Amino acid sequence: MTKDWNTRTKLVHAGTRRSQYNEVSEAIFLTQGFVYDTAEQAEARFIETGEDEFIYARYGNPTVRMFEERIAALEGAEDAFATASGMAAVNGALVSMLKTGDHVVSARALFGSCLYILEEILGRYGVEITLVDGTNLDEWKAAVRPDTKAVFLEAISNPTLEVADIRGISDIAHAVGALVVVDNVFATPIFQKSLNLGADVIIYSATKHIDGQGRVLGGVVLGTKDFIRSTLEPYMKHTGGSMSPFTAWVLLKGLETLDLRCQAQANTARALADALKDHPALSKVIYPGLPDHPNHALAASQMDTGGTMLAIEVKGGRDAAFQVLNALEVFIISNNLGDAKSIITHPATTTHQRLPDEQKEILGISPGLIRISCGLEDSADLIADLTNALDGLGQS
Numbered sequence: 001m002t003k004d005w006n007t008r009t010k011l012v013h014a015g016t017r018r019s020q021y022n023e024v025s026e027a028i029f030l031t032q033g034f035v036y037d038t039a040e041q042a043e044a045r046f047i048e049t050g051e052d053e054f055i056y057a058r059y060g061n062p063t064v065r066m067f068e069e070r071i072a073a074l075e076g077a078e079d080a081f082a083t084a085s086g087m088a089a090v091n092g093a094l095v096s097m098l099k100t101g102d103h104v105v106s107a108r109a110l111f112g113s114c115l116y117i118l119e120e121i122l123g124r125y126g127v128e129i130t131l132v133d134g135t136n137l138d139e140w141k142a143a144v145r146p147d148t149k150a151v152f153l154e155a156i157s158n159p160t161l162e163v164a165d166i167r168g169i170s171d172i173a174h175a176v177g178a179l180v181v182v183d184n185v186f187a188t189p190i191f192q193k194s195l196n197l198g199a200d201v202i203i204y205s206a207t208k209h210i211d212g213q214g215r216v217l218g219g220v221v222l223g224t225k226d227f228i229r230s231t232l233e234p235y236m237k238h239t240g241g242s243m244s245p246f247t248a249w250v251l252l253k254g255l256e257t258l259d260l261r262c263q264a265q266a267n268t269a270r271a272l273a274d275a276l277k278d279h280p281a282l283s284k285v286i287y288p289g290l291p292d293h294p295n296h297a298l299a300a301s302q303m304d305t306g307g308t309m310l311a312i313e314v315k316g317g318r319d320a321a322f323q324v325l326n327a328l329e330v331f332i333i334s335n336n337l338g339d340a341k342s343i344i345t346h347p348a349t350t351t352h353q354r355l356p357d358e359q360k361e362i363l364g365i366s367p368g369l370i371r372i373s374c375g376l377e378d379s380a381d382l383i384a385d386l387t388n389a390l391d392g393l394g395q396s
């Protein structure tokens with residue numbers, strides 16, 4: 001039945017499990033463990049745990065299971081495993097599938113902690129990593145080898161919003177038998193179904209749009225039942241990266257409004273991009289929904305909208321960027337994204353501060369670059385706030 005529902009219906013109802021009280025809102029099962037009626041029942045459950053049976057919250061919990069089933073239904077995935085954070089999801093997906101001697105190809109433009117897992121942790125255990133320009137299919141083609149076990153990329157890169165050709169990369173990876181692992185955070189589970197484009201494993205930081213109200217850290221890995229239950233789950237449940245039931249409950253409530261929020265945020269992002277694209281203080285407005293974005297056609301073919309994020313580059317470098325941030329009254333200066341509150345970030349001095357200057361240059365993280373996460377405020381107020389801050393440049 002769930003399969004035939006449309007997105008908003010799935011987001012409200014999929015995965016619901018009701019207790020004997022038939023509560024309307026999903027119950028939070030804040031319990032670490034579960035009681036068995038008899039010793040025989042305990043023994044049986046440790047041999048094989050059935051659909052509605054649980055052993056220990058690190059292995060699974062009814063509230064967490066509701067979250068996993070709801071997001072799996074949304075994504076059209078066979079199964080999902082919820083994790084303590086987005087990074088626990090990235091780490092779990094990669095470490096559980098790789099071993100010494102394996103080769104991984106990854107896009108270079110990555111969240112800093114993802115790069116740390118690839119280069120520092122996997123590297124330490126003898127996994128070889130090749131970094132490529134994620135938007136260049138020829139580089140992917142040249143980098144994969146018969147021993148390549150996984151390719152890793154962000155569907156839309158942070159903070160420069162480059163769009164990866166998921167189908168093209170998947171074809172290249174599958175030709176050598178490698179799994180395609182996509183961090184789909186910037187694309188959102190609403191606008192891009194990367195599984196349908198050929199990806200094998202999808203990862204979300206649920207801290208971002210899925211919560212969308214700045215309350216909790218969480219993550220999720222989606223894929224085939226075989227991958228989730230035979231490869232990922234044993235690693236996660238024994239190493240302790242599972243999601244807490246309280247977090248799962250917050251995120252279930254977040255899923256109910258996810259489509260409404262993402263649509264509104266994307267409309268605002270588009271309006272902001274249109275309003276700013278010819279502003280004289282800017283050298284760039286980067287938004288995948290704008291026709292002049294270098295990957296616009298690809299973005300339009302993979303995504304329903306241009307997304308909820310944009311980036312702008314002010315002409316005056318770091319000083320001008322700081323002046324803009326400090327002049328804003330509605331936007332908050334922070335480093336989360338996907339939130340109800342519109343957030344402004346200066347990547348070069350915060351999220352990407354630790355990258356060497358030449359890396360920043362390769363990735364386009366210039367001193368004047370500003371990342372914008374559109375929230376749920378009235379878009380006219382956001383446009384006025386940013387326009388006012390930009391108009392003030394050079395006047396102080």
Ligand SMILES: *Cc1c(COP(=O)(O)O)cnc(C)c1O
Pocket residue numbers: 085086087088090111114154158183185186205206207208217218219
């Ligand atoms: C935030 C983020 C992560 C990490 O998620 P946490 O929930 O903070 O652990 C990974 N990838 C991307 C693209 C992100 O934006």
